[in-house]
Amino acid sequence: MIYNRIKILRTERGLSRKDLAEAVDVNFQTIGYLERGDYNASLELAFKLAEFFEVPIDMAFSLRPFKTLAEELAANRAAQ
Amino acid sequence: MIYNRIKILRTERGLSRKDLAEAVDVNFQTIGYLERGDYNASLELAFKLAEFFEVPIDMAFSLRPFKTLAEELAANRAAQ
DNA sequence: TCATAATGTTGTATATACACAATAAATTGT
DNA sequence: ACAATTTATTGTGTATATACAACATTATGA
Numbered sequence: 001m002i003y004n005r006i007k008i009l010r011t012e013r014g015l016s017r018k019d020l021a022e023a024v025d026v027n028f029q030t031i032g033y034l035e036r037g038d039y040n041a042s043l044e045l046a047f048k049l050a051e052f053f054e055v056p057i058d059m060a061f062s063l064r065p066f067k068t069l070a071e072e073l074a075a076n077r078a079a080q
Numbered sequence: 081m082i083y084n085r086i087k088i089l090r091t092e093r094g095l096s097r098k099d100l101a102e103a104v105d106v107n108f109q110t111i112g113y114l115e116r117g118d119y120n121a122s123l124e125l126a127f128k129l130a131e132f133f134e135v136p137i138d139m140a141f142s143l144r145p146f147k148t149l150a151e152e153l154a155a156n157r158a159a160q
Numbered sequence: 161t162c163a164t165a166a167t168g169t170t171g172t173a174t175a176t177a178c179a180c181a182a183t184a185a186a187t188t189g190t
Numbered sequence: 191a192c193a194a195t196t197t198a199t200t201g202t203g204t205a206t207a208t209a210c211a212a213c214a215t216t217a218t219g220a
Contacts, residue, residue: 057137
């Protein structure tokens with residue numbers, strides 16, 4: 001199973017699932033399935049989502065559980 | 081459709097499809113399908129392959145056609 | 161050259177990604 | 191508090207990723 005940050009990335013931008021679904025051209029319920037982890041995005045959809053959010057793929061999807069964005073940002077700052 | 085560099089990455093390392101398939105835990109014929117572009121890898125398999133080859137996902141998969149590795153390397157050098 | 165390994169092709173079966181519809185529940189704004 | 195929007199749930203249908211088998215073709219090495 002693949003972990004993703006779609007929900008945070010989406011809500012951070014103040015978008016509804018419908019908004020995001022239209023942007024990447026899938027059914028709005030598909031976004032719900034991904035956010036709930038009911039199934040994984042296809043590689044193509046993953047690319048489209050990462051491109052839409054303007055983040056590298058591995059910032060939106062991962063084989064391993066994510067830290068929160070805040071944790072990761074704090075860790076990065078500490079590393080400077 | 082998603083483009084990939086699996087065949088080059090694999091042959092550059094002198095691996096057979098069977099070798100690679102075992103490393104990422106899929107059927108060896110699945111590697112053939114991907115290399116021929118018969119279908120796309122799942123996101124999970126794409127991550128496993130990129131991890132196995134130790135390259136970022138977008139160096140192995142792309143929404144748009146790839147340059148050859150040699151072209152890309154030459155372009156990168158020219159950019160220095 | 162011959163044997164073996166690697167790849168290609170065709171076919172069948174299964175799991176999963178995605179579409180779509182209907183309705184229920186929860187959130188949000190006024 | 192009410193209305194409107196958003197999200198969740200359930201169900202059905204389709205396309206596609208993957209497994210596996212059998213056999214053909216091509217490449218490789220001794």
